[in-house]
Amino acid sequence: MGVLRLGYLHVRETDLASARQYYGETLGLTLMNEEPGKLYFKAWDEWDHHHLVLEEGGAGLAKFGFKVSGLDELERLEKGMRNFGLETVRMSKNETLAVGQGVRAVLPSGHIMELYHDIEYAGTAVGTVNPPVRPRHLEGIGVPRLDHALLTTEDPALMERLFTEVLGFRASHRLVTELGDKGDLIATWLFTTHKSHDIAFIKGPSGKLHHFAYRVMDWSAIRHGGEILSMDNVPVAFGPDIHGLTRGQTIYFFDPSGNRNEIFSSDVETAADFPTVTWTREQIGHASYIGREVKESHFSVT
Template identity: 50%
Template structure:
């Protein structure tokens, strides 16, 4: 396996001070570096230097970083990306603080993807020697890790093919116009390279747009507590607490002060390459998205950055 996981999300925010209050004090991320209008964060159970980068100046996503297991994987993925027809450039160590050299390319969706093999090891907040279950002094929600992201693209099938051919991802869930037709139109796809139910999802929509990125929680109780914290901090909630039919995850969607959508996500089921794909038809998207209410709100389908 080459790609182990999505390593970081780099997003834009309109006001860095407001964003820092949201991500540090409400979500409970730990600041690891601040420089040049950017701030870098990790969650308490993450060991690399950062998993979230915020940059002042607008909204939406700047780029995604994917971490591979070995330095030699960079060359393999570079060749696979070129074979897929993508233009690849080399990325030098230090272009991203505390991140190794690697490659960078623009996906068919017009999102920027970086691939790297190393990031400065900081360690989790509980360490690895006889660790406690969680840090004693969590702040806000106290999210343990960043989880996944959902992006938009005009051609979902091409994006699924790209993730498979270049990163060796496989789809776990998909919305398509026909369950049996191999040429069915793909409306959305959820993909991963490991046992996480999805690391990235792609929804049909405008190129280069960003729907949300998510933070991991443990269970329903933690999702409910997060909802209480959001109410205390006047965080605008999009929807939830509720459950997804697709992935079976428990969720709340909400907005940061700039209007970027976040999510807290718990549950799901383990992904395996030999497990059949869960396929959904367009008439069941509401059930798949919000399993309890089985209806979509206007914001969820029309607001993206």
């Protein structure tokens, strides 16, 4: 089965106190653990112990992790990454709280990625027996779960090769300069589940975080999220609007340290045999938004 899903992100925060308030009260995440300089959060419909670790100091992405289906798969993917030219190191159980043993690598994009096969289950807020559709009382937006991340890299084509040839992902959407052999890859949306993407890479400075996104149920949840963002004076970067590319209903906004978040809903499903959808640069307006105008800051701010 290989890589199962995007499991966690470790994100840097300049001020942990304001980050705690924002992720707890605005996004509605549950604080699972805290230690000096670190906060661990999960969302209400997630099983794992956490999906987000906030680390005090700076801004941006410290590392991210994908859960894989077993130790044998971990070894197979480790070999594959080494054959691809990456250096890997083993990480031991509980090196990250609640996370089992795994493999860590610095990707050609400069990001640190971890693969692991085990994380403690904490259970969802609605349980496994006759669960209601949601908890009765949710804080703020009340996001159900982490969905995807978009990272920047100077070489999106290389990252697409790594993720498709070694890690078993497929591209659901690609954005190119032009069709045909002369076209260069600007961005690629990669999936290992049935979502439009679990991770995406867009051309830009290597090692940077563009955004990470939370899945919400539908357009009405996007509207509700917008209301909460307004109430809490959260700086909104874009939206609410709809992407042509991935048909994502979306709002982008910034956490107190300037890390970009998104609430995202999409009816697009993928499967391993589905052809890749291609978008060309001259149609980037339609690929991106109803308004068909891409703010320069959407690509320049990471």
